[in-house]
Amino acid sequence: MTQDKFLGAVLGGILGDALGKGVEEVSREEVLKFYSKEPKGFYPPHPKSPAYGQLPEEYSGESQIVLILLDSLLERKRLDPYDFLNRLIDWYEREETHRSPDPILLTSLSYLSVGLDPSRFGIRAYSVEGILRSVMVSLFHFKEPEVAVEGAKLMVGLTHRSREMEEATKIYTLLLCSLLNEDFDLPKERQELLKYLKSNLELGESKKIFENLEKLLKEGASLEEATRNLGNGTYVFQSLPLSLFIFLKNLERPREGLNLAVNSYGQVGGDTDSIGFLVGSMFGSLYGFKVFKGLVEKVEDYQIVKEKVKKLHSLVCPESF
DSSP: OHHHHHHHHHHHHHHHHHHHGGGTTOOHHHHHHHHSSOOOSSOOOOTTSTTTTSOTTOOOHHHHHHHHHHHHHHHHSSOOHHHHHHHHHHHHHOGGGOOSOOHHHHHHHHHHTTTOOGGGGTOOOOBGGGGGGHHHHHHHTTTOHHHHHHHHHHHHHTTOOSHHHHHHHHHHHHHHHHHHHTOSOTTTTHHHHHHHHHHTOOSHHHHHHHHHHHHHHHTTOOHHHHHHHHOOSSBHHHHHHHHHHHHHHTTTOHHHHHHHHHTOOTTTOOOHHHHHHHHHHHHHHHHOGGGGTTTGGGSTTHHHHHHHHHHHHHHHOGGGO
16 A cells, blocks of 8 residues: 555645646636636646646646656665755756746755855745655655654755744645554544644744634634635645645545645635645545546656656565565
């Protein structure tokens, strides 16, 4: 089952990204006006989405970064921040390969490419896109969650530095490791899982946000209510808590949960591709990639990514072969 979970974590995330990119930053009113109804499956991106012009099955720049780290892990057979950074700079310099990337990422790489430390120039990053690469570190060190957390912080901190990013990276990594190791009997122990994640928070503001998240789950709030209370923007402590809300509320309905995630645009638009990635990786880590059978196979580079993740699994779990 471990290999299925590895595949689920990566392919589920990329699937969510591909499905959610088409309505990123587009309001509910504009979505319904353009598509006539809530879009499901693969569809051409909305003209106001940053992904406009991409094919329905293509993933965004956020998944590109995740896959760059996968390639680094496979070649170096360890977490190598210098190799990963060099690959990021190479990607940065080939603008024709970019797919509406995170502006903070580009700004950080512009400094790093000439040997400057972005933090010296007051660049602070809070965008959720930065934590998505944590999925690869979570897989590589899933048996040692504390090691995974430190590794993920290192890889995220290359371009996205702030206390909030460190905290969110920690929570996302611990969650994925818990799902991969089946530490909780879900859905029965969903409250225990949330309490475990809360116990690892240090910042007062993030603790308040998670208290609000817990309250919304207990009250059975709708996605609209959760979006209004938690937010759905690129700020990491909007998109991550909302993704956790969608995941924990829909544990018995993974495909419905993923559909809610990629349609979490709200009244003013939101970071639907990142939320889709997060929720897809969560469900994939819990159930394995087959939970998305019939849909995930249509994603760009499906077979290539699948084979690479299998190689990663064999590297991490040689005893399985």
